[in-house]
Amino acid sequence: MVNQKGGCGKTTTAVNTSAALAEMGKRVLLIDLDPQAHATIGLGHDPNFFPRTVYDVLTNAHTRLSDVAVRTGIGRLDLAPCNVLLAGAELELASTQGKELLLARGLRDVREAYDLCVIDCPPALGVLTLNALVSSTDIIVPVQVHYYALEGLRRLLETVAIIRQRFHPCSMDNIGLLLTFVEERTTFSRQVQQQLREIFGDLVFDTVIHRNVRLAEAPSAGEPVLTYASQSKGAADYRALAAEILQTVPSTTEPAEERIRRGIQKQLSAIFQGVWIPKRQRRQKPVEPIRPQSIEST
Numbered sequence: 001m002v003n004q005k006g007g008c009g010k011t012t013t014a015v016n017t018s019a020a021l022a023e024m025g026k027r028v029l030l031i032d033l034d035p036q037a038h039a040t041i042g043l044g045h046d047p048n049f050f051p052r053t054v055y056d057v058l059t060n061a062h063t064r065l066s067d068v069a070v071r072t073g074i075g076r077l078d079l080a081p082c083n084v085l086l087a088g089a090e091l092e093l094a095s096t097q098g099k100e101l102l103l104a105r106g107l108r109d110v111r112e113a114y115d116l117c118v119i120d121c122p123p124a125l126g127v128l129t130l131n132a133l134v135s136s137t138d139i140i141v142p143v144q145v146h147y148y149a150l151e152g153l154r155r156l157l158e159t160v161a162i163i164r165q166r167f168h169p170c171s172m173d174n175i176g177l178l179l180t181f182v183e184e185r186t187t188f189s190r191q192v193q194q195q196l197r198e199i200f201g202d203l204v205f206d207t208v209i210h211r212n213v214r215l216a217e218a219p220s221a222g223e224p225v226l227t228y229a230s231q232s233k234g235a236a237d238y239r240a241l242a243a244e245i246l247q248t249v250p251s252t253t254e255p256a257e258e259r260i261r262r263g264i265q266k267q268l269s270a271i272f273q274g275v276w277i278p279k280r281q282r283r284q285k286p287v288e289p290i291r292p293q294s295i296e297s298t
């Protein structure tokens with residue numbers, strides 16, 4: 001879950017998608033890669049309690065990811081926690097050779113133990129996020145339905161393109177944009193949603209995450225919304241997202257070149273064939289302008 005923009009729903013998506021995937025029978029490891037430790041807290045753990053965390057995995061070659069992983073209240077969902085010490089990793093690793101590959105190395109250790117690893121990134125494009133991007137096969141970008149969403153997205157997609165050029169082999173194959181804080185009843189939200197779909201086409205997940213107060217409450221109870229408010233709209237949205245992901249995540253036994261591309265899956269290079277630049281899109285097909293006075297209602 002990556003987006004350098006803060007507060008767009010990365011952690012909420014990481015925690016609840018992981019829980020939904022576990023509920024559907026997958027063995028999941030959620031890796032908290034954000035020094036704010038919100039995923040750790042959101043799953044009911046005290047970040048300061050752990051003698052070893054993801055920080056040690058990145059900074060000490062002798063600490064394995066399996067050494068730091070802990071169980072959560074959700075069956076089949078484990079957590080690799082972190083705490084504020086991880087903030088120091090950015091500086092400490094600055095001069096380390098291969099600093100972007102440390103998490104990828106750590107992940108090899110848990111390959112057999114889990115079906116899926118979900119990584120919650122911090123709101124920055126630093127060493128931590130680079131580690132996540134380099135070691136991921138699929139990236140999900142939560143995009144708050146918001147007028148300024150596109151600028152940050154452009155920078156993120158450019159970073160992704162650079163990583164794919166620079167790191168070989170790079171396993172990153174797919175990208176999916178997830179619209180969050182959606183409010184179907186406001187014209188503004190509908191218009192931004194429509195524009196993003198026009199620009200990015202099938203990169204956008206069919207599933208959207210609606211604004212739902214239960215999603216905001218659940219972390220204070222230290223549990224995912226799936227158990228906190230199982231029948232809520234938020235829980236239903238994240239169950240739908242997990243189902244959509246499982247349709248699109250290729251089986252690990254399929255060789256990469258034979259993977260069937262479905263749903264959100266698309267060659268990343270396709271993103272940069274000009275389709276997503278708003279100006280060009282608007283020239284080809286004018287879209288209804290967004291009325292700023294609608295912003296209040298969001």
Ligand SMILES: Nc1ncnc2c1ncn2[C@@H]1O[C@H](COP(=O)(O)OP(=O)(O)OP(=O)(O)O)[C@@H](O)[C@H]1O
Binds near residue numbers: 036122181182
């Ligand atoms: N769909 C939603 N409806 C209502 N509240 C939400 C929703 N998604 C997230 N929130 C709340 O919005 C805030 C920001 O969400 P979250 O922490 O998931 O974003 P983030 O991208 O991880 O932020 P950061 O960049 O700081 O890590 C949190 O208080 C969260 O509980």
Ligand SMILES: [Mg+2]
Binds near residue numbers: 010012034
């Ligand atoms: Mg977060």
